[in-house]
Amino acid sequence: MRSVFQRSLRPELPALPAAAAAVREWLAREGVEPQVIHAIDFALEELVTNSIRHALQGRETRAEELGLRVETTLESVELLVDDGGAAFDPTRAAPPAPFVDLASAPVGGRGLDMLRRLTPDVRYERVGERNVTRVRVLRTRAAG
């Protein structure tokens, strides 16, 4: 059985908590396992934050410019985030250099690497003028 949640999001960080909470609540109502909800929640936070801070930075944006779509099946949950920002493929972002010591460690730049470690199935395509990123997480029952 297939269920779909869709929402548009203002491309502003203050809009993210309510959207993320709505996704978590919808997934819980759909009976999705807590660890899968967490993985989707993490992907949503990192992808939307990345879009707002980087892909959409300096661009004129419309209220509906960032789109969320979550689809559940018995086997998996897929999150799709699309934005109209500058082309950016998160799957091609270079992994951060290993830490050497605390003094020389850069404070940022680890979000996409953390995402790939938690949810390895990340796909990207440029569709017209939009970035479309999909993250697929296997349901615990299907995986186990």
Add this chain to the structure above:
Amino acid sequence: MKLQIVSTAADQQHVALQGRLDSAGVDAVESQFNAAVVARRKPVIVDLTQVEFLSSMGVRMLLSAAKALQRAGVRMVLVASGQVVTTALTHSAIDELIPVAADVDGARALLSSPTR
């Protein structure tokens, strides 16, 4: 996101974060966290056991504080026990830079141990 000052002594302090340490949580708590942890320049235990979610923005806040404290010659130790937070610490690799204990007693022991 909330910050609780659990204890403040002359030689060390103990703070606890509660809630979601995501971009919104960092925006809500970072100034208070820096005032309580970085500005005091004391060895500090940061208890994350009541943190429900840790994103890269939360990692950035913790790492930035640890670096500032190191420049002042003092250490920060984290307490984390839940899978969500320990996984984020491992995936970000900051557990290689900031000592992590499973409980507060372990954190006190790490704070009093010789610097690595």
